[in-house]
Amino acid sequence: MDKQKKILVIGGLAALVLIGGWLAVSHVATSRAEDKLYAFLDRYQLRDAVHWQSLSASPFGTATLKGITIRLGEGQNAEKGAIERIHLSDLEDSEDRKSARVEVTGIAGGDGRSLLNRTSLIQAAGRADLPPFSLTMDWRLDRKDDTGALHFSLEQPKAFDGKFDLELSRVRDLLRLADRLAHGGGDDFQELAGGFGFLGPLGALAVVSQKIQQMEVRAVRASIRDEGYGERSRALAKRHDFDAAPGEGSADVQRERWFKEKIDAGRAQCKKDPEAAFGGAPLSRDDCLALLDFVTGESAKLTVKMEPARPVSLEQLLEGGSSRDPYRSIRLLEMRLDN
Numbered sequence: 296m297d298k299q300k301k302i303l304v305i306g307g308l309a310a311l312v313l314i315g316g317w318l319a320v321s322h323v324a325t326s327r328a329e330d331k332l333y334a335f336l337d338r339y340q341l342r343d344a345v346h347w348q349s350l351s352a353s354p355f356g357t358a359t360l361k362g363i364t365i366r367l368g369e370g371q372n373a374e375k376g377a378i379e380r381i382h383l384s385d386l387e388d389s390e391d392r393k394s395a396r397v398e399v400t401g402i403a404g405g406d407g408r409s410l411l412n413r414t415s416l417i418q419a420a421g422r423a424d425l426p427p428f429s430l431t432m433d434w435r436l437d438r439k440d441d442t443g444a445l446h447f448s449l450e451q452p453k454a455f456d457g458k459f460d461l462e463l464s465r466v467r468d469l470l471r472l473a474d475r476l477a478h479g480g481g482d483d484f485q486e487l488a489g490g491f492g493f494l495g496p497l498g499a500l501a502v503v504s505q506k507i508q509q510m511e512v513r514a515v516r517a518s519i520r521d522e523g524y525g526e527r528s529r530a531l532a533k534r535h536d537f538d539a540a541p542g543e544g545s546a547d548v549q550r551e552r553w554f555k556e557k558i559d560a561g562r563a564q565c566k567k568d569p570e571a572a573f574g575g576a577p578l579s580r581d582d583c584l585a586l587l588d589f590v591t592g593e594s595a596k597l598t599v600k601m602e603p604a605r606p607v608s609l610e611q612l613l614e615g616g617s618s619r620d621p622y623r624s625i626r627l628l629e630m631r632l633d634n
Contacts, residue, residue, distance in 0.1 A: 361380050364376070382397070402429065403514070412424065419528065469509075507609060562587065569582065
């Protein structure tokens with residue numbers, strides 16, 4: 296199993312623990328919550344793969360798991376992962392509103408270091424020793440307002456911090472469907488699934504997928520702050536993308552001069568033809584300069600705002616771009632960049 300697949304396996308198991316923990320929150324007594332979580336793991340035959348040191352639940356709709364370990368397989372080929380703490384809070388699962396907040400702290404592989412060390416993104420910067428990372432996710436879906444929101448943040452010490460916010464509309468049908476699938480019987484499902492009913496569980500997925508695609512994106516806001524990744528990447532570029540000439544002074548001075556010339560050329564390109572500066576991406580002059588400043592280290596932060604004049608359905612976005620316009624989704628969302 297390659298490194299990317301290992302991360303997906305461990306990540307999938309962690310996601311199941313989160314789902315099970317979410318279900319357990321409604322069981323106020325800690326013992327009942329733990330029984331509920333064990334039953335959930337048994338259903339997926341994962342009792343031996345996931346362990347934790349402690350679990351606590353409160354009548355205020357919170358639950359905390361500490362010292363989680365994940366192990367899949369036996370012997371030296373076993374895939375291992377660890378999570379310091381999972382905290383679930385702000386849970387609401389009513390007919391009109393669904394919301395929750397999940398904080399996951401100290402996510403590591405079997406070596407005690409960040410699982411992200413195994414990704415090509417981190418390895419491209421010459422790092423394989425980053426400490427565990429943490430993430431937070433919260434969401435809200437409101438049937439009465441027919442709106443929803445998702446917030447996601449990730450902190451990887453010594454590399455970067457990222458945040459992502461999504462605002463949605465037309466979520467009412469999906470909420471209604473989710474409630475009826477969760478609480479209805481077989482006859483109810485046949486009515487909901489319509490022409491997909493004969494497919495059984497696959498029919499349910501088809502209907503859910505259909506409702507998801509009907510949702511509309513009202514706004515996307517994201518940001519990333521460099522905490523060491525960019526500096527390391529630039530140092531590698533200066534070392535490997537430029538050959539210093541003997542007899543023309545210090546190699547470091549030559550590299551810095553070469554890098555400054557690249558920046559100046561990039562700025563000139565942004566002002567002349569910004570869309571050509573980064574592979575045809577639909578950038579304005581200011582967008583191009585903001586991205587260039589982030590890539591070259593002139594700014595440690597990059598922000599992305601997508602606030603289309605009219606909401607865009609997920610169906611439109613999932614259609615993607617043709618070879619004629621690979622950036623169609625970005626154009627629909629009217630992306631803007633800043634520092």
